[in-house]
Amino acid sequence: MEILMLLIPLTLAMGCVGLLTFFWTVRSGQYDDPEGDARRILQADDRPLDYRQSERRGERTT
């Protein structure tokens, strides 16, 4: 079963990418406001926030 020497490390590596991403989401505050996050997609206005305008006003968050 030499193939497992490829598949298991590869799968673990993919898991690690997932884990690192997860740590990033925690650290960057992705889970600070789940209530609001769930509600905000329901806003009916179907237009992007013009990012150049908001940048000018210094509101842009990343």
Next chain:
Amino acid sequence: MMQRLTGAERQLALIISVLTLLSGLAMAAAGRADPLGIHGWIVVLFAGAVFLLTLGSIYDPEPREDRAVSYYDDPTKVGLILALGWAVVGMGMGVWVAAQLAWPDLRFDAAWSSFGRIRPVHTSGVIFGFGGNALIATSFHVMQRTSRARLAGHVSPWFVLLGFNLFCIIAASGYLMGVTQSKEYAEPEWYADIWLVIVWVVYFVLYIRTLARRNEPHIYVANWYYLAFILVVAVLHIVNNLAVPASLTGAKSYSAFSGVQDAMTQWWYGHNAVAFFLTAGFLGMLYYFLPKRAERPIYSYRLSILSFWGITFFYIWAGSHHLHYTALPQWVQTLGMTFSVMLLVPSWASAGNALMTLNGAWHKVRDDATLRFMMVAAVFYGLSTFEGSFMAVRAVNSLSHYTDWTVGHVHAGAMGWVALISFGSIYAVVPLLWQRETMYSWKLVEWHFWLALSGTVIYVFAMWNSGITQGLMWRTYTESGTLAYSFTDTLVAMHPYYVARAVGGALFLTGAVLALFNVVMTIRHAPEKRPERDYPTSSEATEPAVPAAE
């Protein structure tokens, strides 16, 4: 299609189509009469059509609108129509395959129409053609809406969409010519596989770049599901398709692995194709369109995130449950079985979360067939994942494996979950994208719902019966210890169920045809909806909820 591209973007599109056309010519020259050569000409035709289309509008005026104040929806629109077109083709093929199993004469004695060739046209047609286009189109929609930013590019979304469809055409036409590398759901040969890698990388980069320019700090959970779908499918696709072409002038290639090693790689791929193509991406759809349509936030947002990470970490270990009782080492089988049972938890968390979101809005489910599509999809998702976890237990699998029970499980997931959530999302998004009041005919949506539901139920029940009958007949012994039934006996017993399946499939297909008709009529005839107000300034746009007008 072209008015929203700048001159430079049109030139870029022109260059890409020329390059594709040249590689098609190279394939045609190298392959000659081999299927590779015929595929070369198909590429030339496809790229040539795109080239002419672009050339025709190369001198059109530059777009005058400020592109940053609206979403870029043209690729989504085309993608949705392509998805419905493939649905009719792929499901039509499915009905034909089903009919051949009941009445083998329906092959009409041609090579291209034999079961082994049209069956993959069905599976690829529905999974990649219908499902893939629906995923790509809705992902473009969802990534922009949840980021509140326009797509990060105007040529790359077209490249992804059209490139993916070129892959699907190569795949389907190849099967009819007998081209296959004999790996289920990964049948296309090496050149198609390489092309798909390029398309997929562009897709991933486009997604990440759009997220990077988001105006909304939070990345909505649907995006995570779509991203996992794109990223994991890329890795799986590359590893499973590692192969050495027999020659550069022919389609044939040999897999880099052999025997049980190859089987393990194939089902590591195959199962995760189920997990990340047929599940994760469609959960992205569910988590966006269901709350949107119900106008209620998801019941527990925390749970949706938890189930995402659960699915991501568990699914990838479950593939070996497709290889119970084979040459695969016992412990690998047990590993797959264990993770499959654990998978039930995050799966039911999603299904339950969706249904709890609707709790308190049942009157909407009753009145609105679109929402009902999504509700029933969530139910079938719960059902098929329960069934899957059960079938992954080795003792159960000894009965179900190689029988129609597997096919029943597949279609509970594929028709009940994948197709229904896609139809629901399409009905939800079409009026919005084309700025129509509603769909052309809500009665047709209602008809489609009942046709799809009854078709699925007939199909799945027929296969459960057929599969369990078949499995039990195979393991019935006489007193003297010989098999009680011959293989032909089982075929005779299965025949009525095969007829029933063909009927159920025909109902389902009729629904898909109605959907295509309804969408086309919506685009052409439904009354237009005036936007509530003209271009808002940014400060207005940040103001909370203008009441939704559905």
